[in-house]
Amino acid sequence: MPATKTAPAAARRKGEAPPRPDRQQAILLAAEKLFAQRGYHAVTIRQIAEEAGVPLALVAYYYGPKQDLFHAVFAHWSQTIDERLQALEVASRDPADPLTLTRIVEAFVQPxxxxxxxxxxxxYAQLVGRELAYNSEEADRVLREFFDPMAHRFIDALHHALPQGSRADVAWGYQFALGAxxxxxxxxxxxxxxxxxxxxxxxxxxxxxxxxIVGGLRAAMPISAQKSQPTPPRRRQA
Incomplete structure (x- = not known):
C-alpha cells in the first residue's frame, strides 16, 4: 500500500479531523470493488468516495488522481506475485524432473x-481478469511494473522444462495459458x-x-520437435 501523503497543516480547515488510516483502507477497497465490477473508465472518484463512506477530497489526499488509485490497488496486492515467484523457484529447481512442468504451471495458477x-x-482477481486483458494506458503501466517481470521469470522456467521448443515458442504458450x-x-x-x-x-x-495448460503447452511446441522426441518402446505381446 502506498505511503500516506502528508498534507500541509495550513491547508487543513480549522476544526477538521485528521484523516484516519481506516479511511485510507476503505478507499482502496472501494476502488478495488468498483473497478472490478464496472471497469476503470466507468467508475468516478465520487462513486469511490461514496462507496468508501469518505469525503470526496480525501480520495485525492491519499491517492491523487484516479489512475494513481488504480495503480495503488495492484501495489497493495503485489504480495500475490511474490507468492507465485516463490512457488516457481521451488518448482523449477530440477528441469529434468518429469513433474517440473506441472509444478511450474501449479505455481502460475493455484495462488x-x-x-x-x-x-x-x-x-482483485476479477479486476486482474477484466482490466488487464485490454489495451489502455492504465493497464499497460500496471502490466509493465508488476506483471511483465513475473511473466519473464515464468517463460524462462517453462523454456528450461520444454527445451524442445525455442523461448519464442514458449512465450506463445505462456500467452495462451494466461488467456485461459x-x-x-x-x-x-x-x-x-x-x-x-x-x-x-x-x-x-x-x-x-x-x-x-500443461497439455496445451506441450502441444504448442513445434511439430518437428514433438516428433523428434524419443518414443517409449512398445511392450511385446506375450
Missing part, C-alpha cells in the same frame, strides 16, 4: 485461484453451461486448469 475463491481476494487463466477469473458462464453443476469459484477447478 490466483485460491485468491479468486476467497472473500477478500475475489474482487484470465478468462476463468472473470467468466461465470460455467454455472449456466453446466446446469449449475459447476461453480466458478470452486477451488478444485485449479487442478483441471493446470492439466489443461
Amino acid at each position: 490466483v485461484i485460491r485468491m479468486r475463491s476467497s472473500p477478500e481476494g475475489q474482487y 487463466l484470465l478468462h476463468h477469473l472473470v467468466d461465470d458462464r460455467i454455472e449456466r453451461l453446466s446446469h449449475d453443476l459447476n461453480k466458478a469459484s470452486d477451488p478444485a477447478a485449479a487442478e483441471r486448469l493446470v492439466r489443461f
